[in-house]
Amino acid sequence: MVSRDAGASRRALFGAAGSALAAVGGLSLAGCGSATARKVAPPPPAVAARDIELLAAALELERRTVAAYVAGMPLLSRPLRRVARQYLSEELEHTGELISLTRSVGGHATPRADSYRLGHPTEPAGVLALLHELESAQLATYLRIIPQLSPGRVRAAASTILTVDAQHVALLRLQQGQDPVPSAFVTGAE
Amino acid sequence: MTTSDSAPCGLPRRTRRQLLRGVAGGAATAALTAGGMPQALYGQGTPIALAAPAGSIAEIDRLQRLIRVELLLEYCYRHVLTGSILTARSSRTIAPFLGQVQAQVAALVRQLAARGGLMPAGPTSVDQANRLLGHRRVGGRLGQLRGDKDALRLLLSTEQVVIGAYFVALLKLEQPALLELCAQIMAASSQHDAILRLLLSKRDRLAAAAPYGLVQGLQ
Numbered sequence: 338m339v340s341r342d343a344g345a346s347r348r349a350l351f352g353a354a355g356s357a358l359a360a361v362g363g364l365s366l367a368g369c370g371s372a373t374a375r376k377v378a379p380p381p382p383a384v385a386a387r388d389i390e391l392l393a394a395a396l397e398l399e400r401r402t403v404a405a406y407v408a409g410m411p412l413l414s415r416p417l418r419r420v421a422r423q424y425l426s427e428e429l430e431h432t433g434e435l436i437s438l439t440r441s442v443g444g445h446a447t448p449r450a451d452s453y454r455l456g457h458p459t460e461p462a463g464v465l466a467l468l469h470e471l472e473s474a475q476l477a478t479y480l481r482i483i484p485q486l487s488p489g490r491v492r493a494a495a496s497t498i499l500t501v502d503a504q505h506v507a508l509l510r511l512q513q514g515q516d517p518v519p520s521a522f523v524t525g526a527e
Numbered sequence: 528m529t530t531s532d533s534a535p536c537g538l539p540r541r542t543r544r545q546l547l548r549g550v551a552g553g554a555a556t557a558a559l560t561a562g563g564m565p566q567a568l569y570g571q572g573t574p575i576a577l578a579a580p581a582g583s584i585a586e587i588d589r590l591q592r593l594i595r596v597e598l599l600l601e602y603c604y605r606h607v608l609t610g611s612i613l614t615a616r617s618s619r620t621i622a623p624f625l626g627q628v629q630a631q632v633a634a635l636v637r638q639l640a641a642r643g644g645l646m647p648a649g650p651t652s653v654d655q656a657n658r659l660l661g662h663r664r665v666g667g668r669l670g671q672l673r674g675d676k677d678a679l680r681l682l683l684s685t686e687q688v689v690i691g692a693y694f695v696a697l698l699k700l701e702q703p704a705l706l707e708l709c710a711q712i713m714a715a716s717s718q719h720d721a722i723l724r725l726l727l728s729k730r731d732r733l734a735a736a737a738p739y740g741l742v743q744g745l746q
């Protein structure tokens with residue numbers, strides 16, 4: 338789902354179809370591309386190859402985080418489980434968006450791994466710590482790759498994922514009894 | 528008079544305009560490094576250019592836009608926090624945001640100064656701020672807020688305008704360090720957005736604080 342705050346400009350650039358489908362359909366549908374994304378002229382091959390590589394790194398982390406939400410949810414209290422389910426849906430939307438972006442620059446998403454090493458948390462605090470760690474790793478990755486992504490539209494699209502992961506981190510920190518917004522500049526190290 | 532490219536003392540020759548910019552820039556840098564944002568810089572468009580290589584006009588223009596919208600946000604936070612409209616809980620929660628917005632402005636001003644840009648003016652009165660809020664289609668007006676929720680909604684909408692400004696900046700800018708700074712601030716603004724939503728929510732609060740999968744703010 339695209340934020341209700343979102344203006345028409347972004348829709349004009351990418352369309353929302355792919356992302357919405359990904360969010361509703363779960364993992365198996367996460368790869369459905371945005372129809373309008375394909376209308377955009379692809380960047381030069383060298384730029385596209387670098388972008389595809391950078392987007393693949395972000396996609397791998399998003400998938401790992403999805404796996405952690407799925408595995409960790411049963412260990413959470415009922416109210417937290419409801420929240421985690423929503424965040425999971427948003428993470429799925431991110432994977433769909435990244436796959437659409439990869440296609441828009443002429444690439445194909447790498448296949449999803451069969452399993453991920455996530456440690457062995459056995460209680461809610463452990464799950465929250467794991468989710469916090471993974472979401473923070475995503476922030477650090479987006480902050481590293483966004484300046485390197487070459488077409489502005491891909492950069493801006495990646496930033497719309499960064500903002501949501503930053504919100505997840507703030508709210509996970511709050512749930513862990515920490516300051517939700519400890520810095521004026523998000524780095525992923527918080 | 529020498530006609531070479533170097534001044535008599537061996538320094539490169541400069542035009543009158545470059546010299547004037549250098550003096551103004553030096554003063555501004557001294558003020559900035561002396562301790563954050565001097566109030567004088569918030570007034571009428573103040574030249575704070577440095578003798579450093581100038582940035583592109585597009586970069587300077589984008590930085591000025593970002594600073595303008597951040598100054599508006601800062602004005603709103605200060606107005607709301609200095610009034611008695613917020614509950615103690617809201618006030619305590621969002622008080623640190625003002626300092627964070629000021630730190631963001633200072634970082635942008637340093638980037639602008641390094642590119643020889645002119646410091647844009649921020650609002651200096653409630654009327655001015657309200658005109659700017661109206662121009663950016665933010666609902667609610669300072670001075671007419673009826674309670675905690677009204678104030679939080681206004682701050683939330685203004686944060687969304689700020690997020691939208693960074694979204695556009697990431698679309699337009701090219702310089703990597705500047706892009707990273709914009710992304711860092713955009714992410715922090717989205718965290719402010721989440722906490723403001725949390726304060727506004729009634730049930731299922733954590734879910735209400737981050738209700739969208741993709742956030743690009745208001746343009």
